[in-house]
Amino acid sequence: MPIFASVFLALNEAGVPFLVIGGHAVVLHGHLRNTFDLDLLIAESKLAPARASLTKLGYRTYFETDAFLQLQAPENLPPLDLMIVDDQTFGRIEVTANHKILDGHQIRIPDALRLIALKLHATRDPARRTTETDWQDVAGLIAATNRSLEDPELRTIMSQYGGPRALTEIKRRVKNV
Amino acid sequence: MSKTCENPELLSLSTPGEPLREWTAEEIEPSVMIAMMETVMQIAKLQPDFESRRLARKTAVKFRY
Numbered sequence: 001m002p003i004f005a006s007v008f009l010a011l012n013e014a015g016v017p018f019l020v021i022g023g024h025a026v027v028l029h030g031h032l033r034n035t036f037d038l039d040l041l042i043a044e045s046k047l048a049p050a051r052a053s054l055t056k057l058g059y060r061t062y063f064e065t066d067a068f069l070q071l072q073a074p075e076n077l078p079p080l081d082l083m084i085v086d087d088q089t090f091g092r093i094e095v096t097a098n099h100k101i102l103d104g105h106q107i108r109i110p111d112a113l114r115l116i117a118l119k120l121h122a123t124r125d126p127a128r129r130t131t132e133t134d135w136q137d138v139a140g141l142i143a144a145t146n147r148s149l150e151d152p153e154l155r156t157i158m159s160q161y162g163g164p165r166a167l168t169e170i171k172r173r174v175k176n177v
Numbered sequence: 178m179s180k181t182c183e184n185p186e187l188l189s190l191s192t193p194g195e196p197l198r199e200w201t202a203e204e205i206e207p208s209v210m211i212a213m214m215e216t217v218m219q220i221a222k223l224q225p226d227f228e229s230r231r232l233a234r235k236t237a238v239k240f241r242y
Contacts, residue, residue: 003215004236025212036221038242062228067239072228078215079222079231089242102211103221118240125236133234 002103003078004038006057009105016046016055016107017090019097021083021118023137028100031140033133037079041110041118043090050082083118112145112156115167120162123169138162139173149174 012017022026023035042050044066051069053063058074069082085093097108110118119138123131141147147154149171160168181231221227 001217007180015242023214026212027207027214030202030207032207035214036227038218049189063232063235067237068235070228070235073222076219078218081226081231082233085240085242089240092242093201101208105237114242117242121238121240125238127237128235132193177180 002078004103005105006053006077006108007038007040007080008103010053010057013041013052014049016042016053017049017094018042019090019093020100020102020107020109021115021175022081025115026100026137026141028098028102028109029112029115029141030098030144033094033136033140035146037081039081039083041085041090041093042086043087045087047082047084054080076123112141113153116141116154117157117161120158121168124161124163135169135173139170142170142174 013118019025019041019060022039022040023033024038026033027035027156054071057077059077059080060073062072063070067084069084071080071082073079090140093114094108095111096114098111099106100109101107107138109115116138119134119141121133123138142149142154149155149167155167156169162169205213223231
């Protein structure tokens, strides 16, 4: 039963560019795992129209910071989070995005390296209760996209977004995915 | 009365000893996995503390690239 189509249509009609991130993007790159919500990346200049269009669908704000908007879903629509980034960041991720089909709609997801950067960023938040899924996602994305751990661009992203322990954490998990 | 299967291929399902993720990756297409996730999502959101559990997994630090 497709449940995402209404969200995609509403954002498209409101002129809000978005990228699907989180578990769905990870699965669409080929690393299968479960998730309980739909995560979308949007530019902060599009937050107001995004919020207005989703409110019309019946979504209610549960919690928000300048980094994300957690929305409570009405019946028959998916739990939804908007990750908010500055317009320049959105543009830099958008430019290398991959096109995929989700619920019969063409959507875009960050390419594997940019998605890995997003995942590594999440591991460094001290307030985050658990980071194991993020590390598993990074290892899974590397394996699913047949990327070498010696890849210079991957090494740069690991160092920049995952910090000094990233390589060790990833190596430990890559052989287990 | 027990039945036997004439085609052994039909019985080649994973055993508990095999890692679930490996079995999932080999046997399930991403599009099927997403359809399963949609169903799980709709059931999971009925939990009374669902939104607070989701909130605990959020990253409050803004991402910059």
